[in-house]
Amino acid sequence: EVQLVESGGGLVQPGGSLRLSCAASGFTVSSNYMSWVRQAPGKGLEWVSVIYSGGSTYYADSVKGRFTISRDNSKNTLYLQMNSLRAEDTAVYYCARDWGPYGPSLPWGQGTLVTVSS
Amino acid sequence: QSALTQPPSASGSPGQSVTISCTGTSSDVGGYNYVSWYQQHPGKAPKLMIYEVSKRPSGVPDRFSGSKSGNTASLTVSGLQAEDEADYYCSSYAGSNNFVFGTGTKVTVL
Numbered sequence: 524e525v526q527l528v529e530s531g532g533g534l535v536q537p538g539g540s541l542r543l544s545c546a547a548s549g550f551t552v553s554s555n556y557m558s559w560v561r562q563a564p565g566k567g568l569e570w571v572s573v574i575y576s577g578g579s580t581y582y583a584d585s586v587k588g589r590f591t592i593s594r595d596n597s598k599n600t601l602y603l604q605m606n607s608l609r610a611e612d613t614a615v616y617y618c619a620r621d622w623g624p625y626g627p628s629l630p631w632g633q634g635t636l637v638t639v640s641s
Numbered sequence: 642q643s644a645l646t647q648p649p650s651a652s653g654s655p656g657q658s659v660t661i662s663c664t665g666t667s668s669d670v671g672g673y674n675y676v677s678w679y680q681q682h683p684g685k686a687p688k689l690m691i692y693e694v695s696k697r698p699s700g701v702p703d704r705f706s707g708s709k710s711g712n713t714a715s716l717t718v719s720g721l722q723a724e725d726e727a728d729y730y731c732s733s734y735a736g737s738n739n740f741v742f743g744t745g746t747k748v749t750v751l
Contacts, residue, residue, distance in 0.1 A: 542732050545653075558740075567644065568679070568687065570740040581738035584642070616687055625734040627677035627692040634686055 525549035525593045525630055527618050532635030539608050539639070545601040545618030545632055553596040555622035558628055559603050561614035561637075572603065573617070575624065586612075645670060645743035652749040653721045663731030667739055672713035675733045675734035683720055688714055690729075691716060696732045699735040712744045717733045718748070 528616045531543040545557075559571040573590040580592050591604040601618050615636050619628035646664040653659040663670065663678075670676055676694045679687035689698050691707035694714060704719045714733070718725050731743035 532675070560742075568681075568732070568742040568744040569644075570732075570742060571736065579738075580706075583739070622692070624738075625673065625675040625691050626732065626740060627675075628679075628687075629689040629698060631688075631716040 525620070527619055527620065527632035529616065529635040531630040532616065532637045534607055534638045534640065536641050537609060537639055538545075540604070540606045541608065541637060543616055543618075543635055543637070545604040547599050547601065547605075547624045549619070550620065552594050552599050552601055553631060556620045556624060557594065558621050559601075560631075561612075562617070562618060562634075563611075563614040566614075569614075571620045572619065575599070580625070599601065605637070608637075610639050613637060613639045624639060642669075642739055642741045645731055645733060645741055647729075647731060647746045649744070650747045650749065652751055653718075654731050654751045655721055655723065657721050658717060658719045659721060659748060660715055660717045661729055661748070663716070663733075663743045665714075665733055665741070667712060669733040669735040670709065670714050670731075673734045673738065674709070675706070676709060677732045678705075678714075678715040679730045679732065680727045681724075681730065687730065692746040694743075721750050722748050 558573045615634040619631040678691040681687045695707040735741045
């Protein structure tokens with residue numbers, strides 16, 4: 524069964540850092556396009572970042588320069604390193620497997636909540 | 642990149658049809674046939690319902706259909722059922738390795 528399980532969320536102070544993990548099973552992360560999408564409380568979905576099977580990475584303007592997407596092939600796990608966190612980064616973060624360079628995303632993980640607050 | 646515009650809400654009685662619009666620009670919805678639709682129940686992860694404007698993934702009922710005209714994509718849910726009550730989001734490839742989601746529509750089954 525294809526499955527994604529996120530972890531690493533929590534409470535962090537503004538300006539702090541956090542690393543999210545997304546453990547995959549049933550498929551190989553390095554052979555797929557993988558994305559992070561976030562959803563602020565009570566708000567809509569926002570695309571955050573994507574890593575292509577070839578290793579290229581891309582980011583939304585709102586996180587560019589602060590967030591880094593990466594993967595560990597030996598652990599079949601996707602990561603999102605988040606630095607210089609702001610209150611507006613508070614959201615549930617979902618990882619997802621993309622079917623190709625143009626989407627769509629399927630499946631999605633269950634999400635992990637990141638709260639940026641002092 | 643601005644979010645795609647969706648109506649905040651839509652509703653219909655069981656058995657009726659409801660159509661949700663998703664309006665973007667020629668740089669996203671109008672420029673590519675890579676529009677997807679996701680269904681999200683409260684507290685759950687989004688679920689893919691339509692991809693590439695009008696294709697249904699395996700397991701999605703044929704009551705769900707998608708279309709596009711110009712810069713506006715649409716999702717139609719026919720034969721509304723209670724379990725269709727959820728939030729729906731469109732998404733489009735926006736060029737330059739970017740993606741954009743819609744503002745979301747809450748569908749209520751009366």
